[in-house]
Amino acid sequence: MLAAGYAISGQLGPEIAHLAHLQTLNLSKNNFSGVIPLELSNCTLLESLDLSDNDFTREIPRSLKNLQNLKVLRFDSNSLSGEIPDGLFEIPHLETIYLNHNNFNGSIPSNIGNLTNVSKLWLNNNLLSGTIPHSITNCQKLGSLDLSYNAFSGGLPPGVGNCSSLYELAIVHSNLTGNIPSSFGLLDKLSHLDLSENRLSGRIPPELGNCKSLTELMLYTNQLEGEIPIELGMLSELQNLQLFENRLTGEIPISIWKIQSLRYVHLYNNSLSGKLPLELTHLKHLKMISLFTNKFFGVIPQSLGVNSSLELLDLMYNQFTSQIPPNLCFRKRLRVLNLGNNHFHGRIPSDVGKCPTLQRMRLEHNNLLGVLPEFLDNPNLAYINMTGNNISGKIPSSLGNCTNLTSIDLSMNKLGGSIPPELGNLVNLTRLSLAHNHLQGCLPPHLSTWKKLDTFDVGFNSLNCSIPSSLGNLTSLSTLVLEENRFTGGIPPFLSKLDRLSLLRMGGNLLAGEIPSSIGTLKNLRYGLDLRSNGLIGHIPRELGYLSSLQSLDISSNSLTGSLDVLNGMQALLEVNISYNGFTGSIPEKLMVLAKRYPSSFLGNPGLCVNCPLSDGLNCVGNSNFRPCAGSSSGGKKLNKSEIAMMALGLSLGVFLLLGFACVFLLCRRKQHEVLGREPMDDDEPLLNQIMEATENLNDRYIVGKGAHGAVFKAELGPTNVFAVKKLQFSDHEDGSRSMIREIQIIENARHRNLVKVEDYWFRKDYGLILYRYMENGNLHDVLYATNQQRKLEWSVRYKISVGTAHGLAYLHHDCDPPILHRDIKPQNILLDSEMEPRISDFGIAKLLDQSSASGTSISVSGTLGYIAPENAYMTVRGKESDVYSYGVVLLELMTKRKPSDSSFMEEVDIVGWVRSIWSETQDISAIVDSSLMEETVDSNIAEQIIGVLLIALRCTEKEPSSRPTMRDVVKQLQDVNPPQNSRYSKV
Template sequence: MDISNNEISGEIPSILGNCSNLTTINLSINKLTGGIPQELGNLEELRSLILFENNLVGPLPPELSKCTKMDKFDVGSNLLNGSIPSSLRSWTGLSTLILSDNSFTGGVPSFLSEFEKLLELQLGGNFLGGAIPSSIGALVSMFYALNLSNNALTGPIPSELGKLARLQRLDLSHNNLTGTLKALDYMNSLIEVDVSDNNFTGAVPETLMNLLSSSPLSFLGNPYLCVNYLPSCGSTCARRNNSFKPCNSQSSKHRGLSKVAIAFISLASSLFVVFVLYVLVYMFLLRKKTKQELEISAQEGPSALLNKVLEATANLNGQYIIGKGSHGTVYKASLAPDRDYAVKKLLFAGHEGTRLSMVREIQTLGTIRHRNLVKLEDFWLRKDHGLILYRYMQNGSLHDVLHEIKPPPTLEWSVRYMIALGTAYGLEYLHYDCDPPIVHRDVKPMNILLDADMEPHIADFGIAKLLDQSSASTTSIAVVGTTGYIAPENAFRPAKSVESDVYSYGVVLLELITRKRALDPSFVGQTDIVGWVRSVWSNTEEIDQIVDSSLKEEFLDSSIMDQVVDVLMVAFRCTDKDPRKRPTMRDVVKQLLDANPQMRSIKG
């Protein structure tokens, strides 16, 4: 039952408790008043109760504990109060719990640690008080969000919080928390953090430095928090983080210097000046030396690693080629048994007027960190080509796994789903967490690389814009993208909107479901995968007629079939001809999570 967003007023009728077959109730975004009827506890089949953004009052009825199949419970943005009843521990399959923006009291319950399948916990904007329980570290499956903000919480962050290694969003802002942020140093999956307006002390962990650089407001309001300016962060952090003192700053009380100290400083300064002059002379002479075409310029990117790569590939000899795409040729360089790299050679019509902007663009791309984006390790630019260095991915591209490897490897639905979800997370990060947002413009299986655990990593983000800059002096305009993945509105013009990425992502979803190419030879006429799937579905509405035959055995589990159909619906929405009707990538992530609420973990 879904009658959300209808300006319905009055109280929730207790007679709803007689609708014994109800599995979902969504009354959100209305004007409902009164309390939550205890009779809803009679709905033993209820899996989803969504009541957010109303004017509901009173406590949570303990009788709701009888809804033992509860998967999603959202009563955020109401006027509810009281403590969180311990009887709700019977919701052992709960994946989403949202109680934010109410007036709950009584502390963060320790029994929440029993929700082993919990993916999202939103408790912000209440009056819970007390300390963060160490038992929260038991929620190892949680990865979408943990929000404890605006709760008058006290004490330090428990070290056990660091066990939430898969968590992507953490909000502890506007509390009275103390101690250091050391526990967060082990949470490498975080893409959003807000610890502002607390009393934290000590250094911001190295793993959070990029988040500090991109969103310094999320760390403000902690007067004794300091920053170690690391080489990996460089001057970017220093420019953006003027509000944070360096951890190694000296106390102002030591103002007087002895004559010996002054003499020592003078000597050191003189030696430093001599050293700088020596380096400048050396660099001037070095630049006059004749360079081979593939030598590395230290002024255009870090050079040591690339020099080794060029040696390992015999100056990019053809025998090391592992792939060719629309953006260039890819080589494999093995520096050690556990150190393999992929180096992409880009060809462009560069000119001196754009070189500086291209260097800055690549440097910006190099600062982007996300578990589902390929990390740029190094780069080098010349007038007519560039080299971009990435870590080599053991399982190649999604295109290889779906279409090229013979015999085709087995791909269970759980693996395909995780590839879809991880790719969605990566695109969501590019669209929402980069400033300015990055439009990929060429989303396709060939640009989705798979590591040893089959976790996806999006490659070539930002490359299309880079190549645009390299051809800025030309008069022709090329359509960026790959045929079969280009949104209809971009058929004759460059794709520059996030909606175009969403369309391309929808095509990737269809390939994951069908294991057919975007332009498969089996399609009759001149249709593509979008037209073929829509045609078959509209005529039959039978998923068996669409899905990869190797998945049909898994359909003995009806929940798997339901997930595939739900993901197919997401793909249909993504590939809508009207870009205004397509979901955002943030919406896509939520829809994918809704398609598989029982997901227990993420690989990696």
């Protein structure tokens, strides 16, 4: 009975039992639903049963084991569930079993070895678990076995080589562990082997070289290690070799490059090394070769493109040198050319640009120079990335003929001239980045054709004229960056048409006039609005307050006036900079948190003040940068002039009296500090009593950390009131009291989101207490090295810690007056809150860098071994550069998860010397970073960020202090390596 593909629906009824003489039943590719009827087992003469590609549900009836004449059983592509009945594997004549693409669970029946006649067994794409039964090795006639996409435990049966008829074996993404059995070498008929996306370990068995029929060998995305066996070169029929994303080392055996049948070679994301041999150029059938993210070096053979059918060449993230050879497009088949992040130099061969089949070209972050090749003969080109080179000259107008282009990144070069209007022909563009060049002139008016453009970045050039109205037609834009140019005119009102904008940066131009109210209609603005350093005037329009999702606002260095009340409703703001304008009035309540964290972002507005109501003085605490608003604590009727005058006179007298009392009090307190270094603790203070009660009078079992001068206790006063109490011993440590006083003096006046905040403090005869908010994630040292640490420290978290710590140090060095040197930056002094936001702590040996000490030295050495700058080895040079060095060491620790004096380093070599040596020799990030980050480096954007942070760390740890960047520079450089929009690397 054949009724396949007739779109029959409904259920298969029990009446099927009446077809007692039925030998073939094929109802595949219909719309049957419901269960497989039990009565089907009465059709005992059935030899072929095919119910595939329907919607049958529930379990397979166990009674089907009665179909003892069955040879073909196909239930694939249904919605069957439950366990596979072991009775099926007792049907003696079964040759083909397709149960794939269902929802079967449980284990493969252990009696699978009874299927001595089965030649095809597909159980892939189910929910099977347990181990693969060893009895499967009894299936001597088994030719095609597919167990992929299940969730097995354990590894491959060691005796799998006994299945001597196997020609196809696929167990992909099935959680396999252990080694690949050497018995695979017995499978001389095997042509297709795919064990990819598992957790297989150990070495690739050399016995695989005996599988002379292999045409496809796919072992990618495992944990295989060691060298590629030379015996694989004996696979004379091999066409497809995919070993990428493992831990393979050493050189690729020459014997492999002599396999003339090779078409696809994908070995990327390993630690392979060596040069590309000339034998590679003799592979006439080679279509694709991907070797990116390895340690290959040397030159690309000159004749690589001459004798091959090469379509894809990806050598990114290696150490190739010399020039890009010509003739890569000799056969005019090349579609993808990825050579980025190497050390290529010289000019880009002109024929590369003229390859008519080329679709993607990545040459970023090399040392390429000269001019861009003409792209006139390249209509298929869809993707260009040449950022981070030394390419000069003009952007060729012929680029406008590549009408299939979707992404262009020519940023960070030395391109000059104007943007050619022919680029307006690129109607498929989604991303255009020309930032950090020397472009001049106006933006061409022919931009309205870019209907698909998502990102437009021309920042940091010398473009001028007014912003053309044609930009208003780019309605798909989410990122618009025009900053640091010379654009004139006003902020164009047509920006309101760009309702998908999430980032708008126009700072550092010559824009004038008022901020148009129409910007308030950009409801999707989320990541940032930057209008800084222009000539803007007037008030902030009230419509700006409608940007409820905006996280970052920078309108600093303009001539804006009026009130900040508009910003009070912007709930999502995490960063705001309104400095150096003419704003007046009180800082809105919602901005007070940001004003406390980033006071420098509010400076330069002498008319600003903070409210200090009598009922709640918290708004003024720690805000010595701002004056209190006049009459902020009064509330009643409006005063007349005489009343105001009398009040002013009274206030003046009161202020003088208070100042007098304050001076006497401070002089007495200073004298007491100078003589005793301490003052008595008030035992009647409620908060102190609560602290002592919560810690049972500072019982040792509440200790969460210890330092040089004492211990830190955890005090829980309630679900939201958890504190850390730092107890500093005075009696056993002569410097204890001085350290405490120094810490309080410094940290009380330094307020920043990335610095710890002193909540309160008390002195006693033998010790003092400093009260901080408790940091839920402890310190960075424990997060990195604690043996019981279960949280994986992703790169995004490490980057966040790097940036936050840099912000905190930049504040100490550049926003405090006088500047503050921490002098003991290390992971133990970087605390992490519940969101892994860092807080710099422990200012016990910090110094105020006033004019008298700016160039002074001291014989005493402060800091911790391993973090002390070289110039401080024998005497302390009081400069910010020493903090920068310590910060650089912390960055290296964050990336490597190694301590400054790790035992794996060579004798007399610290982390700085070790990293610098490896990087200079190999330029290989995988040899440096923490192994737990390796999976993330598959994403080329993350790999680029890690390399960028590594280079910053190396600059911070330069031996010569004058060669180190300032912490302000570090913050800027960290932001540059993690732009809001990154191009995603996609494999073709």
